[in-house]
Amino acid sequence: MNTTQRRGFLKFLGGISASFAALPTLVAAADSANAPSRRSGAKYMGDFAAPKLDKVKVAIIGVGARGSGHASQLATIEGVDFVGICDLREDQVKKAEVKVKAKGHSPKLYGKNEDDWKRMLTETRPDAVFIATPWDHHAPMCIEAMKSGAHAFTEVPMAYTLKDLWDIIDTSEQTGRHCMMMENVNYGREELIYLNMVRQGVIGELLHGEAAYIHELRGQMEGGDSTGSWRTFQYAKRNGNLYPTHGLGPVAQYMNLARGEDNFGRLVSFSSPAKGRALYAQKSTKLSNPEFKNLKFEGGDINTSIIKTALGRTIMVQWDETSPRPYSRHNLIQGTKGTLAGFPNRMAIEGVTKTYHEWAQDLEDKDGKPVEGAQFWEEIASKYEHPYFKRMGELGKKMGGHGGMDFLMLYRIIECLRKGEALDQNVYEGAYWSAVGPLSEKSVAEDGSSQAFPDFTRGNWKTTKPLGIIA
Numbered sequence: 001m002n003t004t005q006r007r008g009f010l011k012f013l014g015g016i017s018a019s020f021a022a023l024p025t026l027v028a029a030a031d032s033a034n035a036p037s038r039r040s041g042a043k044y045m046g047d048f049a050a051p052k053l054d055k056v057k058v059a060i061i062g063v064g065a066r067g068s069g070h071a072s073q074l075a076t077i078e079g080v081d082f083v084g085i086c087d088l089r090e091d092q093v094k095k096a097e098v099k100v101k102a103k104g105h106s107p108k109l110y111g112k113n114e115d116d117w118k119r120m121l122t123e124t125r126p127d128a129v130f131i132a133t134p135w136d137h138h139a140p141m142c143i144e145a146m147k148s149g150a151h152a153f154t155e156v157p158m159a160y161t162l163k164d165l166w167d168i169i170d171t172s173e174q175t176g177r178h179c180m181m182m183e184n185v186n187y188g189r190e191e192l193i194y195l196n197m198v199r200q201g202v203i204g205e206l207l208h209g210e211a212a213y214i215h216e217l218r219g220q221m222e223g224g225d226s227t228g229s230w231r232t233f234q235y236a237k238r239n240g241n242l243y244p245t246h247g248l249g250p251v252a253q254y255m256n257l258a259r260g261e262d263n264f265g266r267l268v269s270f271s272s273p274a275k276g277r278a279l280y281a282q283k284s285t286k287l288s289n290p291e292f293k294n295l296k297f298e299g300g301d302i303n304t305s306i307i308k309t310a311l312g313r314t315i316m317v318q319w320d321e322t323s324p325r326p327y328s329r330h331n332l333i334q335g336t337k338g339t340l341a342g343f344p345n346r347m348a349i350e351g352v353t354k355t356y357h358e359w360a361q362d363l364e365d366k367d368g369k370p371v372e373g374a375q376f377w378e379e380i381a382s383k384y385e386h387p388y389f390k391r392m393g394e395l396g397k398k399m400g401g402h403g404g405m406d407f408l409m410l411y412r413i414i415e416c417l418r419k420g421e422a423l424d425q426n427v428y429e430g431a432y433w434s435a436v437g438p439l440s441e442k443s444v445a446e447d448g449s450s451q452a453f454p455d456f457t458r459g460n461w462k463t464t465k466p467l468g469i470i471a
Contacts, residue, residue: 035455036166042173045427046259046457046464050151050178052420059084059107059126059150061117061141063096065226066155067132071096073399073407074130075103079418084124086110086117089225117141121148128153128417130182134230139164142179143171151178153413156245157434160238162454165431169456172427180413180423181430183249184401185329187408189393191250192386194333194340198254199469200384203349204337206255211247212318212330218277222286229288232277236295239271240441241303241319245433247329248317249425252433254333255313258461262311264432264453269440271300276322305440317436345377352380387471388412412470424467431456 038044058080060071064087075082082105087093093109100107110120121129121144129145131138131154139159142152158181159165172179185191197203220228234242257263274297281292302320309315318330331342338349338356346361347353353360353376360376389396392411396404416423432453439451457464 035458036170038458039170039174042170043176044457044460045169045172045176045178046460047422048176048178048426049420049422050176050417053079053127053417055079055081056414056417057081057083057125057127058130059086059120059124059128060096060130060132061086061120061137062132062155063087063092064089064132067130068092068096068099069401069406070130070132070410072099073401073410074414075100075105076399077411077414079414081105082107083126084108084110084120086120088114118144121145121150126150128413131155135160135234136230139168142168146171146175146177146179149175149177151180151417153178153180153182154430156181156183157243157437158430159434160242160437162435162438165435165456166454169427169431178423179427179430180425181245181434182409182413183245183425183430183433184405184409185246186249186253186425187396187405187412188250188403189386189389189405190342190345190381191331192389193381193384194331194342195250195254195467196386196469197340197384198333198335202337202352202384203333203335203340206333206335207313208332208334209251209255209313209315210317210330210332210341211244211251211315212320212328213243213246214318214320214323214325214328214330216324216327217321218280221277221281221292222284222288224288232289232292232295235277235299235321236297237299238437238441239274239299239303240269240438240444241305241317241436242299243319243321244305244317244436244440247331248315248433248436249429250331251315251333252429253467255309255315256466257309258428258432258457259464259466260462261466262309262313263455263457263461264435265308265310267305267307267436267439267443267451267453268448269303269305269443269451270448271303271444274298274300276301276324280322300444303440303444305436305443307436345381347377347380387469391471422465424470426464428456428461428464 058074063071074080082100085093085096085107088111093111110116129150129152131141138154142154145152168179221232277297301322305317307315328343333340340347346359348356362377396408399407401407443451
């Protein structure tokens with residue numbers, strides 16, 4: 001090869017390298033361009049604030065283990081007018097009615113058939129509908145609630161197919177109604193402290209996050225008509241991360257994903273073999289459904305997914321509701337100056353903690369008593385207590401619900417509706433966080449192939465305001 005040929009060959013290689021370097025950007029642009037067009041008359045809902053409501057007429061669909069708590073807490077919040085309760089189980093409706101009436105409300109009761117919630121929407125005309133039903137019902141109920149003129153607030157995940165997520169977004173944009181996935185963990189004390197610290201630049205520029213939902217729940221197969229009666233079939237037929245949002249929601253908000261600064265890019269996912277649930281079902285003598293013993297469980301016991309953002313940041317997301325191991329949401333955020341982590345709460349930050357070669361954390365002796373001089377986390381964290389927790393934290397702990405985070409979330413929702421403020425979680429965030437479910441399933445099925453997140457905002461995330469530190 002002569003000099004001229006060598007130069008030409010190197011130029012050719014340089015062209016290939018440049019093409020590969022540009023590929024992620026080109027793919028991201030293509031995904032945005034291929035997003036379905038916003039429908040005629042629809043508007044972007046990222047920073048949407050609905051008109052103020054002096055009184056918020058509230059209705060709820062589903063008052064089982066989760067919804068009954070929501071009903072009790074909503075009934076205590078100033079400005080709420082509880083107008084309707086719906087559930088197919090009459091005993092649950094009656095229990096919820098007693099709690100709600102004790103707070104001075106007179107809700108109408110529904111549940112004659114599977115479509116009676118639609119009659120409730122028509123007759124009570126609520127401003128806000130809270131949905132705590134099995135996952136299959138989240139999307140149709142959110143969509144119908146918004147079409148009826150109400151704002152929709154649903155349990156997690158918002159939906160578990162990309163089509164349903166797009167349908168929810170389209171309906172929200174067309175009706176001008178909020179649809180919020182109620183990720184309660186974003187209102188945990190530790191998560192709020194870390195959000196405040198990140199916003200103040202304590203750990204520098206963000207690089208990496210880790211999020212998880214590790215919660216052994218095999219016993220739900222023995223739980224009668226509770227969550228396990230329907231969720232077990234989801235575990236059996238789907239293989240991916242079926243429940244990503246508890247860990248991912250806070251990390252996504254630390255990073256301002258889909259809010260001006262950065263956005264979700266791509267995902268790869270792998271699942272372990274599926275062993276634990278079948279073994280548990282074979283040994284159990286108390287299964288609520290004998291069919292569980294013969295189910296072929298396709299979903300791996302633990303799923304690990306890696307997300308790459310538009311800025312090149314990374315997030316590890318794990319899910320395991322099968323393995324016998326301690327509960328954890330992990331909750332780690334890493335920056336150029338240090339790292340904040342949860343379970344247990346700990347941190348290592350240049351110039352803040354004594355050293356970054358060891359975690360600063362609260363330590364206890366074998367009897368559970370604090371070790372003298374080892375109360376690092378509480379001392380540092382108290383300096384960065386989130387203003388909202390300072391204002392409402394004590395009441396939240398008194399009202400309960402996962403340590404108070406449930407009440408803080410519900411109170412904040414009603415507060416935003418009454419003040420005419422944008423919600424802390426918009427419809428697009430709920431869609432992105434929930435999309436990890438179907439995208440991970442596809443990646444696992446294709447042996448870890450890379451999956452691009454749809455641009456649910458159709459490019460508008462670039463001008464959406466970051467989540468502020470509300471007081």
